[in-house]
Amino acid sequence: VTMLAVENDDEGKNDDGHNLAWNIFEEREAGVAYFIPSDAANGADVPENALDFQAATVFRAPKEGELYPVxxxxxxxTCKPDVFAKIVGLASNYYNWALLCSESARVGAANGMFYSEMQDYPHWLETTTRRSGTNTYITGKGLDNKAGTRKDIFDGVGKVFGSYMSYELPPIPCVKTLEQALECQNVIKNGNFRPDHPKNKPNDLLMTYAMGLFVWKHYSNQIKCRRIPDKKLAIAPRDSLMGMLGRSKKKQNMNTSFPNNRGVARR
Incomplete structure (x- = not known):
């Protein structure tokens, strides 16, 4: 596991600069399709005051011989949703214009704030949901991760673990995600069982992993490499890109104008 470098801020001058490092398990490959489920939360300027975590996981499509997306x-x-959106936006650019699979803006205020920053990104997951009141179907950006879909989303995690013997580890390179999966428990909410995390412990990374399995199962037709392999990256390469993530106090560097597939900035 490698940690992407960010600028240290011992004096706390940059309230957006905490916890902005990505864990990298595999280098980006040209011509490979990626997608990014993300889970927004309220966050806080002071990490200790945050009630929940923001989390995102970058997946690539499985290669020959692999059963699940990796x-x-x-x-x-714990940063604020608008800052988190910019971080995910830069990663979406870097990973070959990855399909953005954040939760829908209809699912909570934090997701609405995330969406307001990222609504112009051209490669959102598109889903169709039914409005129970009018019995009509609407198509929109993002994943509606509501109570009705939560069990189906987490069933995918159970299927992955069930595909391996007890002495084998599934292809999940993140120890923290594995720990959250082992801590996951069924709780009763509104008279129904639903997977959830223990009190005072997050499961945000596990949620994004489960969302990734769900997206691959139901929407794999939307996952494709959208960057022309022989074109230069529209943003800085790995080292300077991730340094940029740690310098969010320089607001001009956190540009949310997204280049198109040919590397020309869209305004």
Missing amino acids: PVANIET
């Missing part, structure tokens, strides 16, 4: 990077942070 996590290649993830992040867990």
Whole structure:
């Protein structure tokens, strides 16, 4: 596991600069399709005051002989949703214009704030949901991770673990995600069982992993490499890109204008 370098801020001058490092498990490859499920939360300027974590996991499509999509990077942070959105936006660019699979803006205020920053990104997951009141179907950006889909989302995690013997580890390179999976428990909410985390312990990385399995199962037709392999990256390469993530106090560097597939900035 490698940690992407960020700028140290011992004096706390940069309230957006905490916990902005991605864990990288596998290098980015040209011509490979990636997708990024993300889970926004309220966050806080002071990490200790955050009630929940923001999290995102970068997946690549499985190669020959692999059963499931493979996590290649993830992040867990307590920054505010708008800052988190910019971090995920840069990663979406870097990973070959990855399909963005954040939760829908309809699912909570934090997701709405995330969406307001990322709504112009051209490669969102598109899903169709039914409105129970009017019995009509609407298509929108993002994943509706509501109570009705939560069990189905987590069933995918159980299937992955069930595919391996007790002495084998599933292809999950992140120890923290594995720990959260082992700590996951069924709780009763509104009279129904649902997977959840223990009190005072997060499961945000596990949620993004489970969302990734769900997206691959139901929406794999939307996952494709959208960057032309012989074109230069539209943003800085790995070292300077991740340094940029740690310098969010320089707001001009956190540009949310996204280049198109040919590397020309869209305005």
